[in-house]
Amino acid sequence: MLPPEEARAAEAAEAEEAQRLAEAERRAREAEEAAARGGPRVSSGATVGFVVGAGGLASFATFAALAAREDRRVGRSCGSQVGEFCTESDVRRLRAYSVTADMSLGVGAVGLAAGLIVFFVQRRKRADILERSNDSDEAAEPGATVQVAPLIGGPAGAWGLAAGGTF
Numbered sequence: 186m187l188p189p190e191e192a193r194a195a196e197a198a199e200a201e202e203a204q205r206l207a208e209a210e211r212r213a214r215e216a217e218e219a220a221a222r223g224g225p226r227v228s229s230g231a232t233v234g235f236v237v238g239a240g241g242l243a244s245f246a247t248f249a250a251l252a253a254r255e256d257r258r259v260g261r262s263c264g265s266q267v268g269e270f271c272t273e274s275d276v277r278r279l280r281a282y283s284v285t286a287d288m289s290l291g292v293g294a295v296g297l298a299a300g301l302i303v304f305f306v307q308r309r310k311r312a313d314i315l316e317r318s319n320d321s322d323e324a325a326e327p328g329a330t331v332q333v334a335p336l337i338g339g340p341a342g343a344w345g346l347a348a349g350g351t352f
Contacts, residue, residue: 228307234300241293248286255279302331 227235259279263271331350 238296252282
């Protein structure tokens with residue numbers, strides 16, 4: 186058991202530490218609220234998703250046009266329009282344009298989807314923070330989380346994208 190002077194000093198130190206902690210929590214909450222009110226309308230994550238999506242769709246449009254032009258050229262030189270069969274070397278460029286256009290469309294769609302998901306998740310998070318500041322007595326519901334991970338290789342050599350989360 187501590188002497189009375191030491192016990193009072195320990196209690197005073199604990200009270201001072203609790204007061205500093207409460208003040209730090211209050212400042213952090215105020216900073217969150219200010220960021221939610223004055224923050225940009227679109228988060229940087231959503232902006233990156235939109236830019237990747239737009240780039241993918243622009244690339245798709247470019248390579249789809251190139252593939253259509255190459256298809257016409259191949260049709261005139263060795264295709265059905267002249268009644269012959271094309272060799273692998275005749276259609277190599279057409280296949281490259283077509284595959285690139287398909288992949289660009291996928292990247293564009295995934296980028297736009299990711300941008301939209303991040304946009305709406307951040308929007309909901311910002312609304313929750315503002316709601317919490319207006320109604321600080323009630324506990325706010327947890328926000329949504331999204332996780333995306335690439336899948337490359339694996340036992341069958343598969344590749345793709347895995348996504349999951351909570352809403």
